[in-house]
Amino acid sequence: MIAIEVISKTYASARALQQVSFEVQKGELFGLIGPDGAGKTTLFKILVTLLLPDAGKATVAGFDVVKDYKMLRTITGYMPGRFSLYQDLTVGENLQFFASVFGTSIEANYALIADIYTQLEPFKNRRAGNLSGGMKQKLALCCALIHKPEVLFLDEPTTGVDAVSRKEFWEMLGRLKNRGLTILVSTPYMDEAVLCDRIALIQNGTILAIDTPEGITTHFTKPLLAIRGADTYRLIKDLRTAPFTHTCYAFGEYLHLTLKSESVDRTYIEAFLQQKQHRQIEMHPISPTVEDTFMSLMDRQ
Numbered sequence: 400m401i402a403i404e405v406i407s408k409t410y411a412s413a414r415a416l417q418q419v420s421f422e423v424q425k426g427e428l429f430g431l432i433g434p435d436g437a438g439k440t441t442l443f444k445i446l447v448t449l450l451l452p453d454a455g456k457a458t459v460a461g462f463d464v465v466k467d468y469k470m471l472r473t474i475t476g477y478m479p480g481r482f483s484l485y486q487d488l489t490v491g492e493n494l495q496f497f498a499s500v501f502g503t504s505i506e507a508n509y510a511l512i513a514d515i516y517t518q519l520e521p522f523k524n525r526r527a528g529n530l531s532g533g534m535k536q537k538l539a540l541c542c543a544l545i546h547k548p549e550v551l552f553l554d555e556p557t558t559g560v561d562a563v564s565r566k567e568f569w570e571m572l573g574r575l576k577n578r579g580l581t582i583l584v585s586t587p588y589m590d591e592a593v594l595c596d597r598i599a600l601i602q603n604g605t606i607l608a609i610d611t612p613e614g615i616t617t618h619f620t621k622p623l624l625a626i627r628g629a630d631t632y633r634l635i636k637d638l639r640t641a642p643f644t645h646t647c648y649a650f651g652e653y654l655h656l657t658l659k660s661e662s663v664d665r666t667y668i669e670a671f672l673q674q675k676q677h678r679q680i681e682m683h684p685i686s687p688t689v690e691d692t693f694m695s696l697m698d699r700q
């Protein structure tokens with residue numbers, strides 16, 4: 400449904416995308432996962448015909464993003480990261496406006512948004528600017544859906560939204576996928592990756608890996624330990640300079656430690672930490688998460 404072939408884009412001084420290629424199948428919920436500045440927005444803008452690539456080619460539903468831009472705009476829905484709503488218009492007026500731009504009406508496509516819009520209905524006459532972050536996000540999604548697109552592009556829809564609204568939003572995406580929509584969604588939150596059918600990890604305009612969320616962790620090949628102790632700050636400092644350490648990052652209440660070699664055993668690490676007078680050390684082997692995999696692939700670049 401979406402085919403991206405060796406797309407590159409450079410702004411005046413920044414190389415935003417470097418030979419990016421991947422495909423999204425019809426009906427797939429595909430996640431583009433990467434930190435700020437990775438190139439996600441640039442790729443979305445190219446795919447929704449708002450920006451021209453310097454090189455490469457992309458099609459959506461068989462339509463070329465450069466040559467067929469007019470046709471393409473009628474079959475795609477786009478929720479940009481910021482500023483997609485008119486803050487001075489009410490909830491109802493925003494929706495009415497987006498419907499009229501596409502020559503349709505709220506009533507004609509109500510079935511598609513009903514599930515989301517019922518939550519907004521009590522605030523129908525409130526200005527968009529006065530809605531909470533979660534409600535703004537739901538309204539923006541309704542506006543992107545009102546012309547019944549085949550493909551939905553959602554650029555960081557959950558950034559800055561509370562945890563409950565994030566969860567609700569992903570449940571809504573699941574229901575839209577079940578209706579047959581193809582969805583490309585970007586996020587900097589690694590925990591959202593597991594909710595996608597497949598993901599692409601992106602960093603500095605380059606795709607690091609593409610796979611299912613479970614499959615992507617097989618790209619992580621080093622032994623991995625979770626460690627915590629009484630003094631986290633000193634622990635991370637000592638572990639980062641230890642002779643056996645490959646990498647050491649903070650993950651919630653634990654540190655994730657990768658070792659240079661499989662032959663380093665836990666008693667050796669414990670002895671090292673005891674000698675540095677660390678107390679209450681707790682250590683166990685763990686399976687890598689998407690975030691661990693991202694860090695290790697970034698490291699290899």
Ligand SMILES: Nc1ncnc2c1ncn2[C@@H]1O[C@H](COP(=O)(O)OP(=O)(O)OP(=O)(O)O)[C@@H](O)[C@H]1O
Nearest residue numbers: 410411413414415434435436437438439440441442
């Ligand atoms: N209009 C622009 N002019 C110059 N550089 C730009 C422009 N837009 C983006 N960039 C640069 O291109 C790179 C990719 O930016 P992009 O916005 O696509 O990343 P992103 O993954 O969406 O991150 P963010 O969440 O911060 O928007 C960054 O280095 C950014 O500073």
